[in-house]
Structures are given as C-alpha cells and as structure tokens.
Amino acid sequence: MRRLVLLPFLLLLALAQVFPKEGGRYAYSDGTVEELLPTPEGFRLRYLKEGRVFREDRLKLTPEGLYLLGVGLPEGYFPFTPALLLYPPRLDLGLSWGGSARFRDQRVALSARVESLEGIKTRAGAFNAYRVRVAFTTEKGGTDLKELYLVPGLGVVAYRAGAGLVELLRFTAP
Numbered sequence: 436m437r438r439l440v441l442l443p444f445l446l447l448l449a450l451a452q453v454f455p456k457e458g459g460r461y462a463y464s465d466g467t468v469e470e471l472l473p474t475p476e477g478f479r480l481r482y483l484k485e486g487r488v489f490r491e492d493r494l495k496l497t498p499e500g501l502y503l504l505g506v507g508l509p510e511g512y513f514p515f516t517p518a519l520l521l522y523p524p525r526l527d528l529g530l531s532w533g534g535s536a537r538f539r540d541q542r543v544a545l546s547a548r549v550e551s552l553e554g555i556k557t558r559a560g561a562f563n564a565y566r567v568r569v570a571f572t573t574e575k576g577g578t579d580l581k582e583l584y585l586v587p588g589l590g591v592v593a594y595r596a597g598a599g600l601v602e603l604l605r606f607t608a609p
Contacts, residue, residue, distance in 0.1 A: 454478070454590050460607040461590065464558065467601075471590075477501070500524050506538075513539050521545070526565050526585070528552060542574040555584050557593050557602035562586045564593070 458471040458478070470481040477496040481488050491507040501522040505514035515536040523532050526549050533546035547569045555564050564584035571579045582595040593602040 455588065455608060458609050459590075460609075462604045462606075463601050464604055465596075465601045494521075498524060515543075519543070519545060526567075526587075528565075544572050546570050550582075553584070555593055557604075559592065559603040559605055562589070562592050 454471060456473070458473045461469040461471070463469075466484055468483040470483070472479045472481065474493075477494040480492040480494060482490040482492075489509065493504040493507070495502045495504050495518060500520050502518040503515050503521050504518050505512055507513075515538050517536055519536040519538075520532065520534045523530065528549055528551065531546070531548040533544065535542055535544040537543075547567055550566045550568050553564060553566050555562055562584070564586045567583045567585055569581050569583060571577075583591055584593040586592050589606060591603065593600055595601075
C-alpha cells in the first residue's frame, strides 16, 4: 500500500515546468488515469484506477516552482508541513533540488536530479524528454527511486518503476 502512495507522488514532479496550463487527462500503461484540474492557486491532480479516485493532490504554483500542499486519500486529507517543493520553475541538465517536510507523523525527504535529455518512444508517440532521477525517503525507512521522462508542455510521458517502463498511452486536453 505504501508504494501506491509514493508512486503518484513522484509523478507530480513533472508538473511545474512541463504541464499544460489548462489541465488535461493522462492515461498510462499500468491502468492509471490522471486528471489535472486547474484551480485558482494551482492544480488538483486526481488519480483514478478503474474509474475510481484513489488519491488527489493539492498543488500550488508559484514563481519558485510547484509545491505539494497535501494529499487526499480514502482515509482523509493530509497536509505537508511545510509545503514540499516538487519541481523547480525550470529544468536544466545537471540541475538538482530537494526538500523535506512532515507528512502523516513522519519526516519525508525528496531529492531529484536532471540526468539527461533523451529520445523515448511510447505508445502515445516519440518524444525528446528530460530524464530525471528521483529519490523519496521516509524517516521510518521507506525508499522509492524512479526515473521520470518529462516533456515540456506535456508532462510525464514515461517512468521506470523497477525494471518495468510505464508509458503514456494518450493525453487528452480539456
């Protein structure tokens, strides 16, 4: 269950620079559908499996980047204290960032680095994407490492979860 919470969190990293401002709907090869909904302060990102919402992230967009304010789960809403920087306002090769916050009675930390710019082929098309390595850890010993493939103006087109690649099947603008 903890892995289900961490994986969508990492996908948020793609939103600040590369998201479509008007929002949209993403369908991925693992069966997850994401709905990016604009709000006055930023966005809500809803995650669905089999048509049911299992998570909703509240995001704030500022000139300093995209911040995660909190997460809505079936058992309630949980804020990050302070809000956690997920994504800087601009990507550059070699750029690193990170931060930590309290979430559900423990400290969580995020570190990320833009590793390269690569061509990647998915069922949604072929893209030039930034490959970003992301590590998420908790003080209770949880660790998750992912490689995200980010396309400016679109978002996450693929991510590597362990040995498998989850790819974007389609994006639908509102």
